[in-house]
Amino acid sequence: MYVGLVGCGLVGNKRARGLGSNHRLAAVADKDLTRAESLASQHSGCDYFADWQAVVGHPACEVIIVATTNDTLAEVATAAIDRNRPVLIEKPAARNSKEIEPLIEIAERNGVPVKVGFNHRFHPALIQARQIWDTGELGDLMYIRGRYGHGGRLGYEKEWRADPRIAGGGELLDQGVHLIDLSRWFAGEFADVDGYVNTYFWRMPVEDNAFMLLKTIAQQVAWLHVSCTEWKNLFSFEIFGRNGKLQIDGLGGSYGTERLTYYQMSPEMGPPATVISEYPESDDSWEMEFAYFIDCIQHGCEPQGNLKDAKAALRIVEALYEKHTSGKSVRL
Known part of the structure; x- marks a missing residue:
């Protein structure tokens, strides 16, 4: 699958390395464009942007990974789910349970699988x-x-x-x-x-x-x-x-x-x-968590370690x- 990644810090780089050999990083974004460029340079044909919306709306991206700071996790994930893109969102998925509730609602309404990064x-x-x-x-x-x-x-x-x-x-x-x-x-x-x-x-x-x-x-x-x-x-x-x-x-x-x-x-x-x-x-x-998530997407299964688990935490x-x-x- 072709993957879009938002957030190119320490965790974002770990997520990129964890894609495995069967998946390709198609686009990345970070508000620090130099970090996005650095990560993109390690993946052939990967586009990079400062604006996360460019990744969420990128035509090649089939799955979105959100690895931003906590204050933008829910916002980015909501936009991706609204476009019916499966999302792996880094823990804690939001700053509080109120921020995560709209995510759960839109994911259920659109039937989009979402996995929280409980690696x-x-x-x-x-x-x-x-x-x-x-x-x-x-x-x-x-x-x-x-x-x-x-x-x-x-x-x-x-x-x-x-x-x-x-x-x-x-x-x-x-x-x-x-x-x-x-x-x-x-x-x-x-x-x-x-x-x-x-x-x-x-x-x-x-x-x-x-x-x-x-x-x-x-x-x-x-x-x-x-x-x-x-x-x-x-x-x-x-x-x-x-x-x-x-x-x-x-x-x-x-x-x-x-x-x-x-x-x-x-x-x-x-x-x-x-x-x-x-x-x-x-x-x-x-890598094991991402492979599990892809398997859930392909078989139509709700992943464990999901938004409801994040809300409970x-x-x-x-x-x-x-x-x-x-x-x-x-x-x-």
């Missing part, structure tokens, strides 16, 4: 964890514990992610939505939201840490922490069942080797049987911000 679902350790989970071997879910963080970089407080008008929020909205999405993937819907957000280190008007306590109706819990004061990059996600535990550590690169550890309890209790799987390969979750984010203001936990 963590496509990391091999998480894929294998989900396969084990689906067997029922772990028994009933008790709780989930997740940590995700990085240490920022010089000038981080001056970047767009530190501007609430552009980003919509801080670390909770950035890495937090990944942990929320993964928790919903295993636990289902959460009914109660509690926790705390604060800015400990970076001099910026958004939070640099968020602590979440999410509960289902059945009192299953996800205890999550996201941080941009995690001085050594960290990813850890643990799923506790009555019969065992799945623990995912690392995402490759600066987050360390990706690893799944499966702890299987015995009837006699004591030390569990332990199986460790490591994935030292480079991160191909971006955003509602949890908003509930935690509300709790921060009111001091009271929120029931969804």
Whole structure:
């Protein structure tokens, strides 16, 4: 398929590299024309523009990827859906749930498939964890514990992610939505939201840490922490069942080797049987996610990790911000 890409920053470049060999980048746009030109130069015959509307309306583009800053995600995606172009929109898909509601409406009305960039679902350790989970071997879910963080970089407080008008929020909205999405993937819907957000280190008007306590109706819990004061990059996600535990550590690169550890309890209790799987390969979750989306388009299937999943994650984010203001936990 011929692909149009809006947003040629770090994530946009990752998305371009993740197209695979069967698809071609036909047009790109970025408000910084030099970034658009740089990316286009790596793809033969690729047009480049400063105006995103030129990509959305480009006659060759069959699929649109939206990888802009958060403040324009919904606007660009809406225009693409209105032209009946399938869209892969980067998470969180909007700054808040109100911005995403028109997207859901127009996508359903036009019958256009839309995938949100929850690429963590496509990391091999998480894929294998989900396969084990689906067997029922772990028994009933008790709780989930997740940590995700990085240490920022010089000038981080001056970047767009530190501007609430552009980003919509801080670390909770950035890495937090990944942990929320993964928790919903295993636990289902959460009914109660509690926790705390604060800015400990970076001099910026958004939070640099968020602590979440999410509960289902059945009192299953996800205890999550996201941080941009995690001085050594960290990813850890643990799923506790009555019969065992799945623990995912690392995402490759600066987050360390990706690893799944499966702890299987015995009837006699004591030390569990332990199986460790490591994935030292480079991160191909971006390519796997795009291939999955194309398969959904071709077979007329609604993708997992869609706009409704993004809205549910955003509602949890908003509930935690509300709790921060009111001091009271929120029931969804």
